[in-house]
Amino acid sequence: MSKYIVSVIQNIGHRVIESIWRLGVGSRFFLLVLLKSGTSLRRFNLVIRELYFTGVLSLIIIVVSGLFVGMVLGLQGYETLQKYGSESAVGTLVALSLVRELGPVVAALLFASRAGSAITAEIGLMKATEQLAAMGLMAVDPVARVVAPRFWAGVISMPLLAAIFSVMGVLGGYLVTVVFIGVDQGTYWSQMQSAVDFRFDILNGFIKSCFFGVAIAAIAVFEGYDAPPTAEGVSGATTRTVVTSSLAILGLDFILTAFMFRGVS
Amino acid sequence: MSSENLIEINDLNFSYNTRAILKGVHMTMPRGKVISIMGGSGSGKTTLLRLISGEIRPSAGYVKFSGDVVHELSRDKLFKLRRKMGMLFQFGALFTDLSVFDNVAFQMREHTDLPESMIRDLVLMKLDAVGLRGAHHLMPNELSGGMARRVALARSIALDPSLIMYDEPFTGLDPISLSVIGNLIRRLTDTLGMTSIVVTHDVQKSLKIVDYVYFIADGVIAAEGTPKEVMESTAPFVHQFIHGEEDGPVPFHYSGQSYRQDLDLGDTRV
Amino acid sequence: MQRTTLDLWVGIFVIIGIAALMILSLKVGNLNLSGSTQSYVITGNFENIGGLKVRAPVKSAGVVVGRVTNIQFSTQTYDAIVTMDMDSRFLFPKDTFASILTSGLLGEQYIGLSAGGEGVMLKEGDKIMKTNSAMVLEELIGRFLFDKASE
Numbered sequence: 027m028s029k030y031i032v033s034v035i036q037n038i039g040h041r042v043i044e045s046i047w048r049l050g051v052g053s054r055f056f057l058l059v060l061l062k063s064g065t066s067l068r069r070f071n072l073v074i075r076e077l078y079f080t081g082v083l084s085l086i087i088i089v090v091s092g093l094f095v096g097m098v099l100g101l102q103g104y105e106t107l108q109k110y111g112s113e114s115a116v117g118t119l120v121a122l123s124l125v126r127e128l129g130p131v132v133a134a135l136l137f138a139s140r141a142g143s144a145i146t147a148e149i150g151l152m153k154a155t156e157q158l159a160a161m162g163l164m165a166v167d168p169v170a171r172v173v174a175p176r177f178w179a180g181v182i183s184m185p186l187l188a189a190i191f192s193v194m195g196v197l198g199g200y201l202v203t204v205v206f207i208g209v210d211q212g213t214y215w216s217q218m219q220s221a222v223d224f225r226f227d228i229l230n231g232f233i234k235s236c237f238f239g240v241a242i243a244a245i246a247v248f249e250g251y252d253a254p255p256t257a258e259g260v261s262g263a264t265t266r267t268v269v270t271s272s273l274a275i276l277g278l279d280f281i282l283t284a285f286m287f288r289g290v291s
Numbered sequence: 292m293s294s295e296n297l298i299e300i301n302d303l304n305f306s307y308n309t310r311a312i313l314k315g316v317h318m319t320m321p322r323g324k325v326i327s328i329m330g331g332s333g334s335g336k337t338t339l340l341r342l343i344s345g346e347i348r349p350s351a352g353y354v355k356f357s358g359d360v361v362h363e364l365s366r367d368k369l370f371k372l373r374r375k376m377g378m379l380f381q382f383g384a385l386f387t388d389l390s391v392f393d394n395v396a397f398q399m400r401e402h403t404d405l406p407e408s409m410i411r412d413l414v415l416m417k418l419d420a421v422g423l424r425g426a427h428h429l430m431p432n433e434l435s436g437g438m439a440r441r442v443a444l445a446r447s448i449a450l451d452p453s454l455i456m457y458d459e460p461f462t463g464l465d466p467i468s469l470s471v472i473g474n475l476i477r478r479l480t481d482t483l484g485m486t487s488i489v490v491t492h493d494v495q496k497s498l499k500i501v502d503y504v505y506f507i508a509d510g511v512i513a514a515e516g517t518p519k520e521v522m523e524s525t526a527p528f529v530h531q532f533i534h535g536e537e538d539g540p541v542p543f544h545y546s547g548q549s550y551r552q553d554l555d556l557g558d559t560r561v
Numbered sequence: 562m563q564r565t566t567l568d569l570w571v572g573i574f575v576i577i578g579i580a581a582l583m584i585l586s587l588k589v590g591n592l593n594l595s596g597s598t599q600s601y602v603i604t605g606n607f608e609n610i611g612g613l614k615v616r617a618p619v620k621s622a623g624v625v626v627g628r629v630t631n632i633q634f635s636t637q638t639y640d641a642i643v644t645m646d647m648d649s650r651f652l653f654p655k656d657t658f659a660s661i662l663t664s665g666l667l668g669e670q671y672i673g674l675s676a677g678g679e680g681v682m683l684k685e686g687d688k689i690m691k692t693n694s695a696m697v698l699e700e701l702i703g704r705f706l707f708d709k710a711s712e
Contacts, residue, residue, distance in 0.1 A: 074567070074568060077571045077574065077575075078567050078570055078571050078574075081574045081575075081578075082573075082574045085577070121589050125590075148388070151387070155382065155384055156381070156382070156384035157384050157385070157386050157387065160378065160384040160386075161386075162346070163346075163373055163378045164374075164397065164398050165398075165402065166397075166402075185578075185582075186574070186579070186582070187578065189578055189581035189582045190577060190578055192581070192585055192589075196589055219591035220591070220618060222589050222591065223616055224591070228585050228586055228589070228590040231585075232582070
């Protein structure tokens with residue numbers, strides 16, 4: 027029995043040490059990517075190419091999800107607010123929830139599973155098929171040539187996608203509450219505008235999405251580059267990217283929210 | 292060093308953790324020759340290639356590439372040196388996100404400032420040399436295994452290297468593709484004046500095209516010689532390897548405790 | 562994919578993204594690019610601010626003329642000091658009356674200004690002398706019951 031307890035504790039200790047060690051390796055790799063970003067910024071074409079895969083190909087899912095999330099928010103918000111006779115505040119509810127939280131967070135979660143996993147799988151597969159080694163032997167640094175452009179494309183795409191998500195959400199809310207239910211459209215916009223502040227809500231939401239972009243892109247490229255060069259290795263790394271970045275997004279969101287909105291309102 | 296030797300390997304040792312993989316290897320590779328390194332799976336052939344390209348550092352001894360000791364070079368110098376080396380990976384390792392044309396143009400675009408029109412001419416020349424000029428617009432996933440290997444070959448000669456290393460170039464090819472690759476290795480070596488190192492265990496094919504053969508077993512050079520000498524060799528290891536016999540100096544059984552012990556029959560030996 | 566098509570798509574993506582940011586800032590966030598810097602700060606002491614919050618609007622005749630930027634408690638006078646950022650297009654006389662009002666029965670609270678008649682205008686750093694506290698529902702009900710009882 028005591029043997030069993032010891033082995034459980036050992037197991038916990040092993041996992042903790044392992045994850046801290048991995049965090050260290052990941053951070054070092056992150057710094058390495060930043061240091062070697064010179065090439066991708068000088069040859070911006072490399073980043074543009076990756077922007078297509080991370081940004082443009084994520085557009086559809088972001089637009090559709092944003093629209094539906096906004097529509098649901100409008101419907102639920104209207105149902106609840108109606109009970110208190112303040113259905114005119116539905117615009118405020120939709121806009122504030124989207125701009126402050128749902129826009130950056132949901133867009134980031136979608137982005138992690140759409141683009142983050144693709145980045146990991148691609149880099150992992152390039153490693154497994156010796157493409158990265160071949161590049162190294164051609165005297166081209168794979169971190170500078172393959173990893174850094176994908177990282178920066180992720181960092182640039184994320185805030186733009188989050189903004190698109192929020193706008194689509196506001197439009198979705200408008201569609202449901204104004205067009206279908208019949209809330210006055212002037213009220214919808216004016217209530218929204220008087221409650222949403224540029225500095226506190228929109229800028230903070232934007233900053234959040236930038237943080238999420240860096241986190242997702244860094245996790246995705248690290249997991250890909252670190253993946254064992256086998257089929258199971260790559261699939262495991264892809265799963266880890268989605269899980270780790272989702273957790274990172276939610277954790278970061280809490281920390282950032284605590285910093286940004288403490289003492290306000 | 293003498294000018295006709297591109298590579299000199301002296302007393303090269305390498306161990307992975309505590310497991311010794313290479314134990315004192317000596318080799319010389321003259322310019323303009325095709326040299327084959329043969330040996331069973333896991334005998335350290337690929338490790339040798341990685342030592343030559345400077346990917347890993349030897350634990351003792353050195354590799355000299357046209358006079359420079361590879362593992363003593365700075366990172367910048369090593370990268371410069373690697374531009375003189377081409378490498379053909381086992382399955383080609385083409386960049387899957389680039390077209391055939393862009394794969395071959397990759398190094399020219401990364402390392403030179405040549406105008407695009409000149410790159411185009413050079414790429415088509417290299418592709419022509421491997422007979423795939425017409426396939427320049429295809430993506431790697433549209434190629435057969437043999438074609439991918441040829442494109443990879445065109446890519447590795449893109450900057451006219453003085454050395455090309457082939458890591459198991461014949462694996463998984465049909466007999467026709469195999470002949471094509473084999474003849475290409477010979478022809479490119481002769482016409483471009485390069486040195487080629489072919490790591491392989493395809494004995495019959497490689498003996499037809501190479502100038503000199505090294506056999507590696509257990510981290511040392513077990514035998515060496517020209518193809519003719521090797522074919523006529525009576526050394527038991529070489530004989531076993533060339534004729535593909537199951538048991539011999541290279542045992543069929545991995546060493547371990549006796550079979551009877553493993554099956555728990557009790558040790559009946561006296 | 563052709564380089565030019567790819568560039569085109571990425572261009573479209575970036576333009577849509579930036580347009581979304583602009584829409585958020587201007588349409589949703591109501592960022593006023595022209596007059597956002599032109600403002601002056603005034604303060605007012607209130608006995609009870611009720612549920613007034615930072616960023617609540619300051620209105621006069623129902624038009625938003627400024628915003629509450631800070632609320633502090635004064636240990637000298639034991640009341641609340643409310644700082645307001647006023648749009649400099651709108652100037653108010655020195656004897657303007659400020660009261661805390663509620664939009665609707667349970668809506669958000671805001672500061673309502675009713676202009677006085679004096680010729681001297683409020684300027685940066687001035688203090689509104691005439692203020693009226695928020696109506697607290699409990700007090701109202703209490704007073705109503707008290708009045709009923711005394712009838």
